[in-house]
Amino acid sequence: MIDIESQYTKVLPSFFQRSDVVEIARDLLGKVLFTYLNGELTGGMIVETEAYCGETDRACHAFGKRTARTEPMYQPGGIAYVYLCYGIHHLFNVVTNKLGAADAVLIRALEPVVGLDIMLKRRQNKNAKLASGPGVLSQALGISTSLNGCSLQGDEIWIASEKEAKLPEIVAGKRIGVEYAGVDAHLPWRFGIKNHPEVSKKMS
DNA sequence: TCTAAGATGGGT
DNA sequence: CCCATCTTAGAA
Numbered sequence: 001m002i003d004i005e006s007q008y009t010k011v012l013p014s015f016f017q018r019s020d021v022v023e024i025a026r027d028l029l030g031k032v033l034f035t036y037l038n039g040e041l042t043g044g045m046i047v048e049t050e051a052y053c054g055e056t057d058r059a060c061h062a063f064g065k066r067t068a069r070t071e072p073m074y075q076p077g078g079i080a081y082v083y084l085c086y087g088i089h090h091l092f093n094v095v096t097n098k099l100g101a102a103d104a105v106l107i108r109a110l111e112p113v114v115g116l117d118i119m120l121k122r123r124q125n126k127n128a129k130l131a132s133g134p135g136v137l138s139q140a141l142g143i144s145t146s147l148n149g150c151s152l153q154g155d156e157i158w159i160a161s162e163k164e165a166k167l168p169e170i171v172a173g174k175r176i177g178v179e180y181a182g183v184d185a186h187l188p189w190r191f192g193i194k195n196h197p198e199v200s201k202k203m204s
Numbered sequence: 205t206c207t208a209a210g211a212t213g214g215g216t
Numbered sequence: 217c218c219c220a221t222c223t224t225a226g227a228a
Contacts, residue, residue, distance in 0.1 A: 050211070052211075059211070060211090061211080065225085067224080067225070068224090068225095069223085069224065069225085083211090083223085083224090084222075084223060084224090085210065085211065085212060085223090086209095086210060086212055086213085086220085086221065086222075086223090087210090087220085087221040087222030087223060088212070088213080088220075088221055088222075089211095089212050089213075091211065091212085093211090106211060108211090128213080128214075133212070133213065134211070134212075135212050135213065136212085136213070175211070176211070176212090177210080177211050177212075178211060180209090180210090181211095
């Protein structure tokens with residue numbers, strides 16, 4: 001098994017609690033998301049993200065209201081916001097910014113790094129990519145709404161940076177599936193690693 | 205209570 | 217293009 005301790009350093013709350021969610025969405029590219037659940041370690045490099053900016057962003061769940069579902073988004077940055085979409089898909093977000101600001105970054109695609117056999121077992125689908133798409137990556141890493149509100153400083157789910165990591169080339173585009181958001185639907189708040197196979201081609 | 209819509213994914 | 221699937225939010 002890979003020696004996680006020596007190759008990666010866990011990303012600290014100060015990274016997530018910065019005020020610019022768009023900047024954090026860009027900075028998360030190239031970092032690695034890990035889960036350790038039921039004795040199974042899986043991890044993937046983040047290659048595609050989307051920023052959602054609180055109560056003023058028409059595409060954000062917290063737009064104009066505060067409900068029970070979005071409560072984790074209002075907590076200080078560095079915890080998980082996981083919700084169920086279309087009744088089927090568990091979508092994983094990283095909460096950012098300070099207490100009271102409902103910002104979050106949706107993780108949209110990973111490049112599998114650790115525990116590929118476990119991901120394959122969980123995915124149970126030989127045709128599709130292992131971790132390309134927000135619902136798919138959650139399935140591959142075993143993420144479900146039971147991790148909603150969970151700290152990213154614990155040992156169930158966390159984000160780490162590779163010590164030797166090089167800065168990725170970044171491309172930006174419109175966010176997906178938010179046509180209803182009016183002018184905010186056009187914001188270039190989706191980010192991907194340039195030419196990466198797990199990132200969808202159309203970035204604008 | 206009731207119901208429309210949704211930050212998707214997989215198949216045709 | 218089509219639709220399974222079910223929680224959530226807002227209306228009644």
